[in-house]
Amino acid sequence: MLYFIEQCLNxxxxxxxxxxLAAGLTLIFGIMDLVNLAHGSLYMxxxxxxxxxxAFTDSFVLGALLALVATAICGMxxxxxxxxxxxxxxxxxxxxxxxxxxxxxxxxxxLIWGPAGMTLSLPxxxxxxxxxxxxxxxxxxxxxxxxVALAVAALLxxxxxxxxxxxxxxxxxxxxxxxxxxxxxxxxxxTMVFGLGATLAGFAGLMQAPILTVQIGMGENIxxxxxxxxxxxxxxxxxxAFVAAIIVGLIDTxxxxxxxxxxxxxxxxxxxxxxxxxxxxMSIYMLMAAVLVFRPExxxxxxxx
Amino acid sequence: xxxxxxxxxxxxxxxxxxxxxALPAAVLLILGLVPVYAxxxxxxxxxxxxGRVVILAIAAVSLNLIMGYGGMVSFGHAxxxxxxxxxxxxxxxxxxxxxxxxxxxxxxxxxxxxxxxGALSLRTRGVYFFMITLAFAQMVxxxxxxxxxxxxxDGLTIxxxxxxxxxxxxxxxxQLYYLCFALLLASLFLVSRLVNSRFGLVIxxxxxNERRLRAIGISPFRYKLVCFVIAGALCGLSGALxxxxxxxxxxxMMYWTRSGDLIVMVILGGLGSLFGPVLxxxxxxxxxxxxxxxxxxxxxxxxxxxxxxxxxxxxxIEGLLGAGSRD
Amino acid sequence: xxxxxxxVAGLTKRFGGVIAADAIALDIAAGECHAVIxxxxxxxxxxxxxxxxxxxxxxxxxxFDGRDITTLAVHSRSQLGLARSFQITSLFADFxxxxxxxxxxxxHAGHSFHFWKDARGEAALREPAMQALEAVGLAARAEARVxxxxxxxxxQLEIAVALATKPRLLLLDEPxxxxxxxxxxxxxxxxxxxxxxxxxxxxEHDMETVFALADRITVLVYGRVIASGDPLAVRADAAVxxxxxxxxxxxxx
Numbered sequence: 107m108l109y110f111i112e113q114c115l116n117x118x119x120x121x122x123x124x125x126x127l128a129a130g131l132t133l134i135f136g137i138m139d140l141v142n143l144a145h146g147s148l149y150m151x152x153x154x155x156x157x158x159x160x161a162f163t164d165s166f167v168l169g170a171l172l173a174l175v176a177t178a179i180c181g182m183x184x185x186x187x188x189x190x191x192x193x194x195x196x197x198x199x200x201x202x203x204x205x206x207x208x209x210x211x212x213x214x215x216x217l218i219w220g221p222a223g224m225t226l227s228l229p230x231x232x233x234x235x236x237x238x239x240x241x242x243x244x245x246x247x248x249x250x251x252x253x254v255a256l257a258v259a260a261l262l263x264x265x266x267x268x269x270x271x272x273x274x275x276x277x278x279x280x281x282x283x284x285x286x287x288x289x290x291x292x293x294x295x296x297t298m299v300f301g302l303g304a305t306l307a308g309f310a311g312l313m314q315a316p317i318l319t320v321q322i323g324m325g326e327n328i329x330x331x332x333x334x335x336x337x338x339x340x341x342x343x344x345x346x347a348f349v350a351a352i353i354v355g356l357i358d359t360x361x362x363x364x365x366x367x368x369x370x371x372x373x374x375x376x377x378x379x380x381x382x383x384x385x386x387x388m389s390i391y392m393l394m395a396a397v398l399v400f401r402p403e404x405x406x407x408x409x410x411x
Numbered sequence: 412x413x414x415x416x417x418x419x420x421x422x423x424x425x426x427x428x429x430x431x432x433a434l435p436a437a438v439l440l441i442l443g444l445v446p447v448y449a450x451x452x453x454x455x456x457x458x459x460x461x462g463r464v465v466i467l468a469i470a471a472v473s474l475n476l477i478m479g480y481g482g483m484v485s486f487g488h489a490x491x492x493x494x495x496x497x498x499x500x501x502x503x504x505x506x507x508x509x510x511x512x513x514x515x516x517x518x519x520x521x522x523x524x525x526x527x528x529g530a531l532s533l534r535t536r537g538v539y540f541f542m543i544t545l546a547f548a549q550m551v552x553x554x555x556x557x558x559x560x561x562x563x564x565d566g567l568t569i570x571x572x573x574x575x576x577x578x579x580x581x582x583x584x585x586q587l588y589y590l591c592f593a594l595l596l597a598s599l600f601l602v603s604r605l606v607n608s609r610f611g612l613v614i615x616x617x618x619x620n621e622r623r624l625r626a627i628g629i630s631p632f633r634y635k636l637v638c639f640v641i642a643g644a645l646c647g648l649s650g651a652l653x654x655x656x657x658x659x660x661x662x663x664m665m666y667w668t669r670s671g672d673l674i675v676m677v678i679l680g681g682l683g684s685l686f687g688p689v690l691x692x693x694x695x696x697x698x699x700x701x702x703x704x705x706x707x708x709x710x711x712x713x714x715x716x717x718x719x720x721x722x723x724x725x726x727x728i729e730g731l732l733g734a735g736s737r738d
Numbered sequence: 739x740x741x742x743x744x745x746v747a748g749l750t751k752r753f754g755g756v757i758a759a760d761a762i763a764l765d766i767a768a769g770e771c772h773a774v775i776x777x778x779x780x781x782x783x784x785x786x787x788x789x790x791x792x793x794x795x796x797x798x799x800x801x802f803d804g805r806d807i808t809t810l811a812v813h814s815r816s817q818l819g820l821a822r823s824f825q826i827t828s829l830f831a832d833f834x835x836x837x838x839x840x841x842x843x844x845x846h847a848g849h850s851f852h853f854w855k856d857a858r859g860e861a862a863l864r865e866p867a868m869q870a871l872e873a874v875g876l877a878a879r880a881e882a883r884v885x886x887x888x889x890x891x892x893x894q895l896e897i898a899v900a901l902a903t904k905p906r907l908l909l910l911d912e913p914x915x916x917x918x919x920x921x922x923x924x925x926x927x928x929x930x931x932x933x934x935x936x937x938x939x940x941x942e943h944d945m946e947t948v949f950a951l952a953d954r955i956t957v958l959v960y961g962r963v964i965a966s967g968d969p970l971a972v973r974a975d976a977a978v979x980x981x982x983x984x985x986x987x988x989x990x991x
Contacts, residue, residue, distance in 0.1 A: 135538070141538060141541070143671070188718055191722040192721065192722065195721075197484070197537065197538060197541070198484060198674075198678060198682075199721045199722075200721075201484070201486075201541075201671075201674060202674070202675060202678050202717055202718075202720065202721040203717065203718045203721035203722065205671045205674070205675060205717060206713070206714040206715060206716065206717025206718040206720075206721065207714060207718060208668075208671075208714070209710040209713055209714035209717070210710055210711060210713075210714025210715055210718075211714075212710055213708045213709070213710030213711045213714065214708075214710075214711060216708065216710075217708050217711065326666075326667065326668060330545060330546065330549050330667065333542045333545065333546065334542070334546055336542075337539060337542050337543065337546075341538065341539075384553055384554040384556075384557035384558075387550070387553035387557075388550050388553060388554070390546075391546045391547060391549065391550045394543065394546055395531050395543070395546075395547075398531065398532070398534065398535055398539065398543055399531060399534065402534060402535055402539065604853065604854050604856075605853055607856045607857060607858065608852050608853050608854055608855055608856065608857055609844055609850040609851075609852040609855070609857040609860075610850055610851055610852055610853050611853075611857070612837070612841055612844065612850075612857050612858075613841070613844075613850045615830075615833075616830055616833075616841055619830040619831060619832055619833065620828060620829065620830050620831070622792075622828055623824075623828045623829060623830060623899075624813075624841075624845075625811075625812040625813045625816070626790065626812060626813075626816060626821075626822055626824075626828070627813075627816055627821075627841065627842040627845040627846075627899065627902075627903055628813050628814075628816030628817045628842075628845040628846055628903060629813055629845045629850065630811065630813045630814075634850065634851075637851070
């Protein structure tokens with residue numbers, strides 16, 4: 107039972123990371139109608155920047171903050187130089203262009219940081235486990251990820267729902283021509299939205315760096331999950347991304363944790379061993395397929411365009 | 412436009428003999444002469460490189476069928492390369508080295524997978540379709556990774572190529588190459604018949620204006636599904652060829668960036684033109700090869716090149732040639 | 739008395755809080771040209787959407803040729819003989835005019851799972867298509883790509899495509915929209931030729947056209963039928979004058 111709770115927490119933690127990534131992706135697609143395959147590259151840059159700056163400053167927190175700034179800047183520069191010409195184009199042009207960017211960033215990272223990947227260590231204060239309920243110790247850092255991500259989600263909610271910027275974002279999501287006609291600087295708005303998405307992605311990247319990985323191509327693996335999250339949640343909907351991210355995180359984690367045992371009790375040991383990892387990874391896609399069959403717009407579709 | 416002319420007693424569409432056909436003809440000629448060149452100069456690498464080009468061109472032709480003509484942008488097409496390849500690899504490992512068994516299985520399983528994926532995915536469109544095909548391909552990737560018996564993540568080296576009971580010896584590089592080349596020509600021919608047939612017009616109509624297609628009394632779904640299955644089957648064949656060519660299969664064959672490569676090749680060549688995918692494949696792979704000789708970081712140049720093509724070049728390379736009408 | 743070709747009863751459709759179609763009842767006899775008029779926003783295009791099958795009615799029924807087609811899909815209705823032209827031209831833009839019409843012919847010539855023969859060379863498809871183009875006066879533009887045709891020619895092509903499906907009932911959604919005086923006259927002449935052979939439901943703003951062609955008229959206001967019947971009677975109906983024709987007289991040039 108305790109193990110179950112622990113795995114649920116892990117699932118929520120993964121979900122939070124996915125949410126950060128998916129939120130940016132869904133914002134960018136919802137508002138700028140842009141399919142961005144290079145979103146994972148910003149996630150990767152966040153991790154690499156954090157590892158580099160942390161080593162340089164000998165402080166995890168300082169390294170993280172610097173990495174956030176650096177990723178935000180990279181994102182906005184990228185938007186101005188490479189993304190702007192793609193607005194309004196057919197999605198296929200976005201696919202081609204951002205795929206090129208993906209290749210470029212993977213190679214750039216390999217050039218600058220080498221092929222081996224990096225590590226980011228946690229400050230020793232974080233290396234403890236906390237007893238959250240009697241008998242269950244959970245790594246402090248993972249709790250931190252959950253809480254910080256929730257805080258970011260709340261912040262995002264406040265920004266989108268209560269500020270002028272957020273109002274422009276929501277208006278732009280339903281009718282971008284109108285917003286432009288109202289005299290708002292659309293270019294600046296788009297740059298800021300892209301920068302926001304990049305920051306969120308970079309944040310997710312650096313948060314997971316100490317416990318998962320900092321290596322080339324890390325963006326691609328998780329980007330797919332982020333896509334699944336937005337499909338399930340509904341493109342353009344942050345609320346949908348939040349709910350879907352938690353669902354996806356839970357299913358993936360719990361699937362990997364418990365499915366092998368479940369299968370072992372039903373099938374022969376060999377079959378279970380062979381099938382378990384495959385089916386666990388498949389479980390999310392099957393969920394996505396189910397959502398697409400029964401509710402193609404996603405769980406919380408944003409306003410129709 | 413559709414008038415036929417007779418060349419050596421064979422009726423060819425007039426478009427094939429137009430000046431605009433010069434580039435494709437030249438490319439096909441060069442591809443056909445590679446083994447001659449390789450034999451003359453002893454450059455076996457040329458056979459390897461261009462063999463890969465020919466094989467992936469078949470995959471690109473199959474993707475162009477659904478993407479260019481049908482408007483179905485699938486980001487999971489590499490899955491069929493993997494399925495076809497793994498069919499060959501798995502059957503070989505289990506003792507079935509005959510191509511007469513392996514290749515039909517490769518095609519059949521690919522077709523079946525396409526049927527299932529298509530049935531589920533074709534209810535969606537645009538970006539949703541894009542992402543759901545991506546996800547299904549990743550599913551296959553993970554399954555392959557989990558197949559420890561067949562190499563798992565490391566892949567499986569295939570000891571011998573498909574045997575065809577002496578009809579053709581695929582262990583002879585030249586013979587394998589010509590078989591692949593013949594299959595490419597056959598694919599091009601089949602696709603050209605397909606897109607001009609009643610079926611092809613419905614597919615193009617579905618891409619052009621689905622609402623209008625329904626209004627005149629056609630339900631697009633079943634036709635798009637059949638198209639999707641045909642494309643999957645053809646790509647499965649390409650996968651079987653690839654497994655033979657490299658004597659190796661691994662999950663990497665179907666990683667989603669490979670699907671991205673295929674999409675790039677089709678777009679580069681020009682969507683919805685018969686010969687575009689071949690041109691695109693040749694360009695992309697040769698560019699990749701050339702860059703990798705010059706620099707260790709080819710992606711640094713290839714990436715921005717793709718971005719520039721996306722921004723400036725509409726219609727890909729064939730578009731540059733002024734390909735207006737469709738063949 | 740024979741059953742009307744089209745029988746609509748209690749047809750209702752809501753979009754959120756707006757009632758676009760409010761218990762519409764309508765009968766069209768075979769061979770009749772029935773016009774539906776009403777101010778903008780009266781629900782005329784919604785009605786066509788419901789009849790064609792693009793919109794699902796919440797309540798009510800549609801009977802075509804004795805069959806209940808209320809829940810039938812768009813393409814199935816077309817196969818039964820219901821053809822529709824769009825208010826905003828909707829054609830296969832990168833095909834030629836002839837291709838567009840031929841595809842409509844093809845759609846009603848069995849299934850299209852033919853993978854080998856060149857469809858553009860099939861006389862069984864091309865000839866009826868050419869005939870339809872001749873009927874609307876577009877024969878000379880057969881090979882032109884749709885996006886190269888003028889607006890008026892595209893409107894004519896819409897009709898040709900609809901005719902090519904050999905319909906029993908033709909739903910015409912403002913066929914004159916955007917046409918100049920000459921083109922309008924041609925369109926009216928063509929529709930007049932079709933009268934009697936094909937049953938038509940005509941949505942149109944231009945009153946002269948309506949009174950020239952219609953055997954019966956239904957007036958829609960805010961989704962409700964406020965009058966239906968003989969053109970002269972409708973013209974004289976007080977409610978209609980007030981709601982619609984009064985405005986028309988004021989604005990009509």
